[in-house]
Amino acid sequence: MVEKMERNTASDASMAPQTIERPRRNKYAFACTMLASMASILLGYDVAVMSGAALFIKDDLKLSDTKVEVLMGIINLYSLFGSTLAGRTSDWIGRRYTLIVAAVIFFVGALVMGLAPNYAILMIGRFVAGIGVGYALMIAPVYTAEVAPASCRGFLTSFPEVFINGGVLLGYISNFAFAKLPEHLSWRFMLGVGAVPPIFLAVGALAMPESPRWLVMQGRLGEARRVLAKTSDSEKESELRLSEIKEAAGIPEHCNDDVVQVSKRSHGEGVWKEMLIRPTPSVRRILIAAIGIHFFQQASGIDVAVLYSPTIFKKAGIKSKEGLLGATVAVGFTKTICILVATFFLDKIGRRPLLLSSSFGMIISLLGLGIGLTMVDHNPEKKLSWAIGLSIATVLSFVGSFSIGLGPLPWVYGPEILPLKLRAQGMSLAVAANRVTSGVIGMTFLSLSHAITIGGAFFLFAGIATLSWIFFYTFLPETRGRTLEEMEILFVKPRDKKKETITMLS
Known part of the structure; x- marks a missing residue:
């Protein structure tokens, strides 16, 4: 027990990310x-x-x-x-x-x-x-x-x-x-x-x-x-x-x-009980973090931008099929390029900077898209070039911002923070939350846009993206350079560490 306390103390002392010499791949x-x-x-x-x-x-x-x-x-x-x-x-x-x-x-x-x-x-x-x-x-x-x-x-x-x-x-x-x-x-x-x-x-x-x-x-x-x-x-x-x-x-x-x-x-066996019925404080926080990051990945509306981009561009004022196709191809190209950028920077600058930057960019983009589409919607007889341009630009910046952080990071962060015994079934819960959220949003967007206008729908997504930024900032620690077995310590609050120390001493 004393050795474990010393090991935990040493781990606590080294919590700050350290400069790691980059080995060859x-x-x-x-x-x-x-x-x-x-x-x-x-x-x-x-x-x-x-x-x-x-x-x-x-x-x-x-x-x-x-x-x-x-x-x-x-x-x-x-x-x-x-x-x-x-x-x-x-x-x-x-x-x-x-x-x-x-x-x-x-x-x-x-x-x-x-x-x-x-x-x-x-x-x-x-x-x-x-x-x-x-x-x-x-x-x-x-x-x-x-x-x-x-x-x-x-x-x-x-x-x-x-x-x-x-x-x-x-x-x-x-x-x-x-x-x-x-x-x-x-x-x-x-x-x-x-x-x-x-x-x-x-x-x-x-x-x-x-x-x-x-x-x-x-x-x-x-x-x-x-x-x-x-x-x-x-x-x-x-x-x-x-x-x-x-x-x-x-x-x-x-x-x-x-x-x-x-x-x-x-x-x-017994994993569900340890995760859901009697989890430790650190396991509870880890599970909330893993499920939360997957929920917000889809709740921010990315599938709407990908699945319904022709509808969005048509609403913005692009009428020709060639124009709609070109704009949609631009969405796919932007998304792919930005994901490749994120892939090469995850281990260099860390998870949190990419995630927070990504969420902030999505908030600004969604607000801009909501403004652009609202202006076009309220002026159907006028061709507002600036609003059309703003709508197209913010769709591209939205998928680009998503791809540099919130796109790839849930698949990185979830598996690495979940403890070994809980990893497989914990990820199954996180992925389930991801898919349910994606399905609900994908199948209700048209009805939502009819109910609160298409611009209003994107203002709603901007609000959800804002909540996601707050969640990421307050709840997700940096994990760059940590071994998988160190992760649980990152989610232990100081008062929980004190309780654990008293328990071991007794």
Whole structure:
């Protein structure tokens, strides 16, 4: 106990981020995280391809606008089931095989959608694909965070958001490639081709090592030691990471056997009770932080800007299809470029500066967009060039501000702050909050804009973005350069540390 107190005291004393000498990138860890992040392509592809396929589905199956709207947005709610199940699955069969499960599920869903003879079967395929998306969204950042060394964890765990944009690009390419086919075939090919990315994901997952933290949870120390040796920046770091993981898993530090006996809780039993029923103060704050950052990522309205950008630009005054298409392409280009910028700066300037700057930029952009659209809406007979220009510019600045921080950071921050035993199922809750929020906003934006005007809707999103900035500033500590096993200490308040010290002394 005294040793643990001394260790905690030393950790407390070194809370301020320290200057870290940048080691060379670990190519093996880079390859592993690249393969795992391929899972995020599934969501990006499905969202983008359905935006084009829906035009053909509506005419071919004679669907109403309401059915089309539900078809486009419902996958976010369906993915809730997948993200909830994925935490338990990954604790039971491992992170690597959970990636394969995600690929298989999405493969089946894409085939069902591509071959669907009617709307009911199409919705069944959408449900299956949504479960696969939920699995992929939860497991990719968890695996990446557990494999990546601390020196470049931010860089590597931002990959899922980059790959989501890659999936969006593939979806648009698919729309363009099959648009000239007969109506009853075009949308089937668009959706059916979605079965191809899961094949590459499944094959890639077979070549990946298992997460070293999951291996330690199963008592397979020898395998974990070998994976850590390949994914760490040095032998000393490898030994330190193994020691910290063993401590977090409740395995004695002096135990050097290749295989040891572990309790059943290593398979995930009792986790829900520890997280939700009787959490410690630090676990409670960590869970609120992980869920909160995912909630605010979607509540700020980013899916509205991506899914409904043609509607927004049309409302702003752009009438020609060529103009709408060009403006929409500019949105995608801006989003992709800014995400790449964030990827290379996460480990250099830290999480908090990017997150707070991103949120502030979103607030200003949303206020500007609300003003521009309101002015256009109140002057339908006048062509207010400045208001049109302001609307276009602020949509671009909004997605750009989002992408430098709030876009990739939830997938970095959540997995790295959650304790080892709670990581998989804690992330499943965070991803569930993410998908539910996204689904609700995506499926209600048109109704909201009719009720309070489209400008009023963006003023509402600006208010939510302001709340997110306050939450990030007061609740989220900096985690750059910390090992995953140090994170829980960051969320312990001084009075809680004092109580813990008194308990140990007694």
